Amino acid sequence: MRALAASGMALALSACAVGPDYQRPAMDLGQAYKQSSSALQAAVVDAGVNPGWIPAAxxxxxxxxxxxxxxxxxLSGLMRDLNSANLxxxxxxxxxxxxxxxxxGARAGFFPTVGASSSASRSGTGSAGSSSGSSSVSNQYSLSGTVSWEPDLWGRISRTVEAGEAGLQAGGADLAATRLSMQSTLAQTYFDLRVTDAERRLLQQTVQAYTQSLALTRNRYDAGIAAQADIETSTAQLENARAQALALDRQRxxxxxAIAVLLGRTPAEFSLPETTVAARVPVVPVELPSExxxxxxxVIAAERRTAQANARIGVAQAAWFPNLALTAQGGFRSGQWAQWLTAPASFWxxxxxxxxxxxxxxAREAQLRExxxxxxxxxxxxxxxxxxxLREVEDYxxxxxxxxxxQVVQGRALAAARESxxxxxxxxxxxxxDYLSVVQVETTALNAERSALALVAGRLAASVQLIAALGGGWNPEAGTAGPVPVQEPGAETPPL
Incomplete structure (x- = not known):
C-alpha cells in the first residue's frame, strides 16, 4: 500500500514541469513593404508595364x-524530376x-522499462588439503522479470519531448527550405540556359550578317570602291562574333x-534540347510582411529551434531535483530443476x-547557463x-x-538601334x-540586342528569387495555398 501511495504521488507530481514556458520572440516587421507604395512602383504601373508582383489581397x-x-x-518536367532525384x-x-x-526515443521515457533474465550455474567447494577430500557441488536456476519506471516529477522527460517536437518541426522546415532552394536554383539555371540559347541564335544571325557584309565589302574592293582596311575591319568583326558564339557554347x-547535377544525374547522360520559349514575367502575389x-x-526553422532551446532550459533545471525510480522484480530461483517453477522457489x-x-x-549550473x-x-x-x-523581399x-x-526604356533604345x-x-x-561607320552602328545594335536579353534574364531571375524569398507558397499546415493567380496584362518579355 505504501508503494502504491508513492506511485500515486509520483503521478500527481509528474504534471509539474520546471523551466520557462515558450513564447515566440516578438518581431515587428511593419504593416507593409516599403516598395509596395513607392513612387517607382506607381511609375511602372502607369507606364503599362507588368510590375512582376501585386498585393496578395x-x-x-x-x-x-x-x-x-x-x-x-x-520546366515543370524538370521540377518533377528534381523533387524525386535531387540528392x-x-x-x-x-x-x-x-x-x-x-x-x-525521447517519448519512450514516459513508459516503463520491462526486462527479463534467465540463468543457470553450477558451483562447487572443496578442501584440497583435507584428509577426507570432501567437496560439495550445487546447481542454481533462476528466472526473473523486472519493471522499472521513472515518473516525470519535474518535467525533464516532458521538456525533452518538447525539445524533440520543436526539433522535428525545425527539421521539416529545413526540408522545405532545401527543396525550395533547389527548385529556385533549377529555375534560375534553366532560364539562364534559355537566355543563353537566345543569345546563341542572335550571334548565329549576326555571324551570317557579318559574313554577307564581308562578301559585300570584298566585292566593293574588287570594284575599286572600297579599301583594304574595310576588308580587314569586316574580317575582324566577323571573327569577334564567332569567338563570342563559341564562348556561349561553353556557357551553355x-x-x-549544372541542371544534370541538380537532377541527380551525370552530365554525360543528360541533355536539354534547344527550344524557343515565349518567356514572360508572371505576376507574383505578395502578402503582408508578417506572413x-x-x-x-x-524563418520557421529558426523559430522552432528557439523553442527547442527554451525547452532545454527546463531539462537543465530538472537536473537540480531528485530522481524517483519505481522498480518491481519477481521470478523463481531454485537449486533443483524440478522445483524451479514451484511456489516455494518464487521471489519478488x-x-x-x-x-x-x-x-x-x-556542472549543473554550467549546463543551465549554457x-x-x-x-x-x-x-x-x-x-x-x-x-x-524582409530585406530580400524588399530587394526583389x-x-x-x-x-x-x-525594359521599356531599353525597348525604345533597341528599336532606335535597329532603325539606325x-x-x-x-x-x-x-x-x-565608309565601312567603319557601319561597324560602329552594328556594334551598338548588337549590344542593344544583348542588353535586351540580359533584362529578360534579370526579370525572370528576380521573379524566381522573389517567390523563394516569400517562401515559395509553402504552408506547414496544408502544404499549398490556393490556385495559381491569373496573369495581369502588361508588357511581356520577348520569346527566348
Whole structure:
C-alpha cells in the first residue's frame, strides 16, 4: 500500500514541469513593404508595364507548385524530376527521419522499462588439503522479470519531448527550405540556359550578317570602291562574333551540366534540347510582411529551434531535483530443476528509489547557463533570419520594378538601334559613308540586342528569387495555398 501511495504521488507530481514556458520572440516587421507604395512602383504601373508582383489581397496567394506561373512544360518536367532525384533533398529527408527517430526515443521515457533474465550455474567447494577430500557441488536456476519506471516529477522527460517536437518541426522546415532552394536554383539555371540559347541564335544571325557584309565589302574592293582596311575591319568583326558564339557554347554546356547535377544525374547522360520559349514575367502575389514568419521555411526553422532551446532550459533545471525510480522484480530461483517453477522457489521485490546529486563541482549550473545562452543565441538568430527575409523581399520587389521600367526604356533604345542600323547599311551600299561607320552602328545594335536579353534574364531571375524569398507558397499546415493567380496584362518579355 505504501508503494502504491508513492506511485500515486509520483503521478500527481509528474504534471509539474520546471523551466520557462515558450513564447515566440516578438518581431515587428511593419504593416507593409516599403516598395509596395513607392513612387517607382506607381511609375511602372502607369507606364503599362507588368510590375512582376501585386498585393496578395487582390489575388490568390502563392501555391507550392509555383513554377506553373511561368507556363513552361519543360520546366515543370524538370521540377518533377528534381523533387524525386535531387540528392540535397534526399539528404534533408534523411535528416528529417533522423529527427523523427530522436523524438520517438525521447517519448519512450514516459513508459516503463520491462526486462527479463534467465540463468543457470553450477558451483562447487572443496578442501584440497583435507584428509577426507570432501567437496560439495550445487546447481542454481533462476528466472526473473523486472519493471522499472521513472515518473516525470519535474518535467525533464516532458521538456525533452518538447525539445524533440520543436526539433522535428525545425527539421521539416529545413526540408522545405532545401527543396525550395533547389527548385529556385533549377529555375534560375534553366532560364539562364534559355537566355543563353537566345543569345546563341542572335550571334548565329549576326555571324551570317557579318559574313554577307564581308562578301559585300570584298566585292566593293574588287570594284575599286572600297579599301583594304574595310576588308580587314569586316574580317575582324566577323571573327569577334564567332569567338563570342563559341564562348556561349561553353556557357551553355556548363549550365546544362549544372541542371544534370541538380537532377541527380551525370552530365554525360543528360541533355536539354534547344527550344524557343515565349518567356514572360508572371505576376507574383505578395502578402503582408508578417506572413514571412508563418510561410518562409528558414524563418520557421529558426523559430522552432528557439523553442527547442527554451525547452532545454527546463531539462537543465530538472537536473537540480531528485530522481524517483519505481522498480518491481519477481521470478523463481531454485537449486533443483524440478522445483524451479514451484511456489516455494518464487521471489519478488517492490520499492521506490530516490536519488539526488549533492555535489558536482558546478556542472549543473554550467549546463543551465549554457542552455540559457543557447536560447539567447537562437532568439537572436531567429530575429536576424526574419530581418534578412524582409530585406530580400524588399530587394526583389524593387529589382522587379526597376527592371520592368528599364525594359521599356531599353525597348525604345533597341528599336532606335535597329532603325539606325538599317539606315546606315543603306547609306553604305549607296557609297555615302565608309565601312567603319557601319561597324560602329552594328556594334551598338548588337549590344542593344544583348542588353535586351540580359533584362529578360534579370526579370525572370528576380521573379524566381522573389517567390523563394516569400517562401515559395509553402504552408506547414496544408502544404499549398490556393490556385495559381491569373496573369495581369502588361508588357511581356520577348520569346527566348
Amino acid at each position: 487582390s489575388s490568390a496567394p502563392l501555391r507550392g507548385d509555383w513554377w506553373l506561373l511561368f507556363d513552361d512544360p519543360m 540535397n533533398i534526399a539528404q534533408a529527408e534523411a535528416q528529417y527521419r533522423q529527427a523523427q527517430a530522436q523524438l520517438q 554546356a556548363q549550365l546544362e551540366n 514571412l514568419l508563418l510561410r518562409r521555411p528558414d 521485490s517492490l520499492g521506490p528509489a530516490l536519488a539526488l546529486t549533492i555535489f558536482d563541482g558546478g 542552455a540559457r545562452a543557447a536560447y539567447d543565441a537562437q532568439a537572436a538568430n531567429y530575429r536576424q533570419t526574419a530581418l534578412t527575409a 520587389l524593387v529589382q522587379l520594378s526597376v527592371l520592368g521600367h528599364e 542600323l538599317r539606315l546606315t547599311q543603306n547609306q553604305y551600299q549607296a557609297g555615302l559613308i
